[in-house]
Amino acid sequence: MNSKADKSTIPDTTMSLGDHLEELRFRIIYALTGFGIVAAICMFFGNYLVAFIEVPYIQAMGQNARLQSIDPAEGFMSYMEIAMIAALVISSPWIFYQLWKFVSVGLYPHEKKYVYIAVPMCSALFIAGALLFIFVIAPATLRFFVYFNEAFLKVSSNFTFTNYISFMANMMLIFGLSFQTPIAIFVLIRTGIMSAEFFKKSRKYVFLAVVIIASAVIPGSDPISLFAMVIPVYLLFELGLFLSWLSEKHAREHKQDE
Numbered sequence: 001m002n003s004k005a006d007k008s009t010i011p012d013t014t015m016s017l018g019d020h021l022e023e024l025r026f027r028i029i030y031a032l033t034g035f036g037i038v039a040a041i042c043m044f045f046g047n048y049l050v051a052f053i054e055v056p057y058i059q060a061m062g063q064n065a066r067l068q069s070i071d072p073a074e075g076f077m078s079y080m081e082i083a084m085i086a087a088l089v090i091s092s093p094w095i096f097y098q099l100w101k102f103v104s105v106g107l108y109p110h111e112k113k114y115v116y117i118a119v120p121m122c123s124a125l126f127i128a129g130a131l132l133f134i135f136v137i138a139p140a141t142l143r144f145f146v147y148f149n150e151a152f153l154k155v156s157s158n159f160t161f162t163n164y165i166s167f168m169a170n171m172m173l174i175f176g177l178s179f180q181t182p183i184a185i186f187v188l189i190r191t192g193i194m195s196a197e198f199f200k201k202s203r204k205y206v207f208l209a210v211v212i213i214a215s216a217v218i219p220g221s222d223p224i225s226l227f228a229m230v231i232p233v234y235l236l237f238e239l240g241l242f243l244s245w246l247s248e249k250h251a252r253e254h255k256q257d258e
Contacts, residue, residue, distance in 0.1 A: 020105070027102040034094040039087035046083045053082055053168050056138035057159065060146055067161040078165040085169040089130050089176065093123035122183055125236075129179030130172040137175070137228045138168065144224050171225070174217050178233050185240025186247070196244050199237075210234050 042049060058065055069075045088095075097119045146157045188194040199206065207230075214229045 023105055024102055027098040031095045031098040034098075035087055035091045038091040038094075039084060042083040042087045042090070043080070046079050049082050049086045050079065050165075053134070053165065056134060056142055056168070057164060059139040060142035061157070067164055068158060069161045071162070074160070074162040078162045081169055082165050085172060089127060089172065092126045092176075093119065096122040096126070118183060122180060125179040125183070126176040129175035129177070129232075132179075132228075132232070133171050133175040134168070137225055138171070140224045140228075141222055144222055171218070175229065178214075178229060179236060181233050181236040182240035182243060185237055186243050189240075189244040190247060196241060196248075199241055206237055207234055210237070 054067065057067065100119050100122075149155050149157045185199065189196050189199070210230050210233050211226075214226055214233070218225050218229065
């Protein structure tokens with residue numbers, strides 16, 4: 001009797017394929033609209049963003065260092081690129097919210113509460129990864145490249161504006177996305193796609209996979225950036241396991257109380 005009553009209290013969330021596609025279309029439109037508004041604002045304040053991105057370069061090269069532009073259009077193109085990347089970082093809470101709202105359509109009512117936990121966590125981790133690179137990793141990485149060029153190759157380091165902006169933008173995205181690891185681990189375990197025991201037994205393989213992936217995605221694979229990505233990402237992997245354990249513990253306690 002109780003099981004029938006419990007089932008009757010759960011609303012029918014079944015949606016057709018067409019409904020899912022329509023929901024996805026609306027979420028993409030909402031996400032792009034928010035991104036577009038922020039991008040327009042970032043383009044208006046682009047000179048401040050460029051000055052902010054240049055801070056690691058000045059720290060590595062000295063106060064009088066200036067980036068070079070050797071192509072007529074590269075300044076404008078790099079200006080637009082950094083405005084888009086900044087807009088993506090700033091609007092990431094809104095974009096993650098739309099993503100998780102789409103995912104929540106297929107969840108039960110008691111599972112939808114995770115959306116309001118996942119959205120701020122995804123946003124905070126993405127922004128934290130990007131800022132970690134700018135303030136901590138980038139200055140050390142640039143100093144390493146400059147030292148290597150001068151000490152081993154006997155060449156001076158004169159970075160172009162386009163190459164520098166592309167390097168910074170790509171690395172900000174790489175670090176921001178890599179910091180989503182605990183959320184990915186949590187989702188894989190809670191949805192039953194992977195088990196916590198599987199991840200626990202595969203720790204050394206996970207660490208090796210992190211090293212290989214980091215080596216593949218980091219431009220140049222310099223040791224400083226590689227080390228700075230591998231260690232935090234592996235620790236975030238462990239955080240994902242810990243969050244899954246806490247969630248399972250809470251679910252068991254809740255079930256016992258009932």
